[in-house]
Amino acid sequence: xxxxxxxxxxxxxxxxxxxxxxxxxxxxxxxxxxxxxxxxxxxxxxxxxxxxxxxxxxxxxxxxxxxxxxxxxxxxxxxxxxxxxxxxxxxxxxxxxxxxxxxxxxxxxxxxxxxxxxxxxxxxxxxxxxxxxxxxxxxxxxxxxxxxxxxxxxxxxxxxxxxxxxxxxxxxxxxxxxxxxxxxxxxxxxxxxxxxxxxxxx
Numbered sequence: 001x002x003x004x005x006x007x008x009x010x011x012x013x014x015x016x017x018x019x020x021x022x023x024x025x026x027x028x029x030x031x032x033x034x035x036x037x038x039x040x041x042x043x044x045x046x047x048x049x050x051x052x053x054x055x056x057x058x059x060x061x062x063x064x065x066x067x068x069x070x071x072x073x074x075x076x077x078x079x080x081x082x083x084x085x086x087x088x089x090x091x092x093x094x095x096x097x098x099x100x101x102x103x104x105x106x107x108x109x110x111x112x113x114x115x116x117x118x119x120x121x122x123x124x125x126x127x128x129x130x131x132x133x134x135x136x137x138x139x140x141x142x143x144x145x146x147x148x149x150x151x152x153x154x155x156x157x158x159x160x161x162x163x164x165x166x167x168x169x170x171x172x173x174x175x176x177x178x179x180x181x182x183x184x185x186x187x188x189x190x191x192x193x194x195x196x197x198x199x200x201x202x
Contacts, residue, residue, distance in 0.1 A: 020055050022047075023038055023059065024056075026059065027059030027060045027063070028059035029063070031118065035150045036153065037154065039154025039157075039158065040154045040155070043161075053147060056147055056151070057140075057144065060146075064122055067119050070126075071122060071127060072127075104135075108121070112145075112146040
């Protein structure tokens with residue numbers, strides 16, 4: 001892991017302009033795991049924190065817009081309407097709809113923080129009469145709030161990794177710390193998802 005970080009540091013320093021493309025594509029294709037990793041690298045001094053927030057924001061908006069527009073195509077509608085996919089989409093959409101009380105903004109915010117719901121919610125929202133310009137505005141707010149949570153978690157995890165590794169003089173202790181943080185994040189997301197599903201069934 002340390003060798004990979006050092007290789008990436010040298011790569012970014014040799015080609016500084018590519019850090020923007022790396023952040024953009026990482027955010028667009030990797031979701032919260034990519035944002036967490038990029039934030040971790042930012043704490044190591046490999047990526048600029050300002051560039052991280054800016055290009056993560058743009059990358060996420062681009063990816064979300066793609067899924068929203070894809071959801072309006074006939075092909076996507078056929079996939080969503082399939083009996084197996086329709087059940088999953090309806091369940092997740094109903095959970096978020098009830099929790100958000102019909103607010104598209106709250107629905108987008110909840111979808112970003114619940115594991116496995118982001119793309120499903122974007123496809124579901126695209127089926128409504130929600131206009132694209134409205135989607136852009138609401139999603140920009142939801143994305144910013146999401147980044148304000150995920151980026152600090154990844155950044156402080158990076159600082160914690162360095163601190164723990166130095167305290168115990170063992171790199172594996174630092175790696176273990178990172179895995180512990182990731183496990184906690186996943187467990188919290190799953191816990192929130194169970195709560196929302198329970199609320200739907202009440």
